[in-house]
Amino acid sequence: xxxxxxxxxxxxxxxxxxxxxxxxxxxxxxxxxxxxxxxxxxxxxxxxxxxxxxxxxxxxxxxxxxxxxxxxxxxxxxxxxxxxxxxxxxxxxxxxxxxxxxxxxxxxxxxxxxxxxxxxxxxxxxxxxxxxxxxxxxxxxxxxxxxxxxxxxxxxxxxxxxxxxxxxxxxxxxxxxxxxxxxxxxxxxxxxxxxxxxxxxxxxxxxxxxxxxxxxxxxxxxxxxxxxxxxxxxxxxxxxxxxxxxxxxxxxxxxxxxxxxxxxxxxxxxxxxxxxxxxxxxxxxxxxx
Numbered sequence: 001x002x003x004x005x006x007x008x009x010x011x012x013x014x015x016x017x018x019x020x021x022x023x024x025x026x027x028x029x030x031x032x033x034x035x036x037x038x039x040x041x042x043x044x045x046x047x048x049x050x051x052x053x054x055x056x057x058x059x060x061x062x063x064x065x066x067x068x069x070x071x072x073x074x075x076x077x078x079x080x081x082x083x084x085x086x087x088x089x090x091x092x093x094x095x096x097x098x099x100x101x102x103x104x105x106x107x108x109x110x111x112x113x114x115x116x117x118x119x120x121x122x123x124x125x126x127x128x129x130x131x132x133x134x135x136x137x138x139x140x141x142x143x144x145x146x147x148x149x150x151x152x153x154x155x156x157x158x159x160x161x162x163x164x165x166x167x168x169x170x171x172x173x174x175x176x177x178x179x180x181x182x183x184x185x186x187x188x189x190x191x192x193x194x195x196x197x198x199x200x201x202x203x204x205x206x207x208x209x210x211x212x213x214x215x216x217x218x219x220x221x222x223x224x225x226x227x228x229x230x231x232x233x234x235x236x237x238x239x240x241x242x243x244x245x246x247x248x249x250x251x252x253x254x255x256x257x258x259x260x261x262x263x264x265x266x267x268x269x270x271x272x273x274x275x276x277x278x279x280x281x282x283x284x285x286x287x288x289x
Contacts, residue, residue: 021106023084024081024084024085024089024093024102025102025103025106027077027080027081027084028077028099028100028102028103029103031073031074031077031099032103032135032136034073035070035073035237036135038066038069038070039237039240039241039244042062042063042066042241042244042245043244043248045058045059045062045063046059046063046244046245046248046249047248050248050249050252056256056259060256063241063245064216064217064218066241067216067217067218067221067234067238067241068217070233070234070237070238071217071232071234073234074232074233074234077099077233078093078094081093095231095233096141096231096232096233096236097141097145099233100136100137100138100141103132103136104129104132104133104136104138107129107132108126108129111129113126113128113129114126115129120177123177124139124142124180125138125139125142127176127177130176137236137237137239137240139179139180139183140183140187140236140239140240140243141231141236143183143184143187143188144187144225144231144235144236144239145231147187147188147192148225148229148231151196151226151229154200156193156196156197156200157192157193157196158193159188159189159193161189163188164181164184164185164188164189165181165182165185166185167182167185167186167189168182169250169251170250170251171250172247172250183243186243186246187239187243191242192222195219195222195223195226196226198212198219198223199222199223199226199227209223209227217238218235218238218239218242221234221235221238222235
């Protein structure tokens with residue numbers, strides 16, 4: 001009789017689920033869908049401001065709150081992708097160009113369109129996919145990314161007026177190429193150089209960057225982008241909203257600045273009147289016995 005032989009141990013089988021293109025695309029789609037819901041709401045809000053139905057304070061605070069929401073949503077998207085996908089795949093989807101590019105490729109394949117093709121040699125992307133490009137703010141990212149190349153220490157890049165054409169202040173442009181040029185004029189001539197100027201302001205004694213009183217989310221995000229040369233996902237969305245506001249107001253784009261200036265002057269005058277009145281008031285104390 002032979003001695004009994006121990007039976008081999010149980011074989012452990014581990015199954016790994018392959019990353020799903022559909023699931024990844026769905027998560028990214030929902031992110032941009034939520035953004036566009038807020039985007040359309042803000043368009044309606046600034047239209048109401050233009051028509052006099054909403055004041056500037058309500059419109060501005062709502063917009064700034066939306067920018068805070070974009071930041072939270074982008075963080076939540078990255079966490080969701082990290083918990084859903086294998087590490088090697090999730091690490092490839094951490095920036096705007098990778099996240100947007102993934103969805104852009106999926107849509108292009110479904111439509112049978114080559115995303116890398118160009119209708120004209122100087123096109124910045126395939127304008128046959130303009131709807132999804134605008135929906136995901138691709139033109140804005142292309143402009144911000146190109147702007148980073150001209151940012152240098154202690155220099156403020158100034159765009160020569162008319163370099164990208166003439167700004168149309170009477171009607172919204174719908175042609176993709178013309179709209180791209182209009183966006184370039186607004187960003188490169190009017191908005192971004194001012195933010196770069198602010199980013200260079202330092203305290204002469206400490207050589208530290210100056211803190212801007214009442215800094216809004218857009219300003220905070222742009223200053224960080226200029227100094228780090230990194231474009232967060234939410235900032236692309238915020239700049240798209242900023243462009244939407246420009247096209248909503250069109251000929252009245254200077255109105256918010258004028259209202260702010262008027263309010264500031266009124267506040268200063270009120271404080272001066274109060275200080276003058278306070279200085280001439282004499283207070284007499286009486287002692288009760």
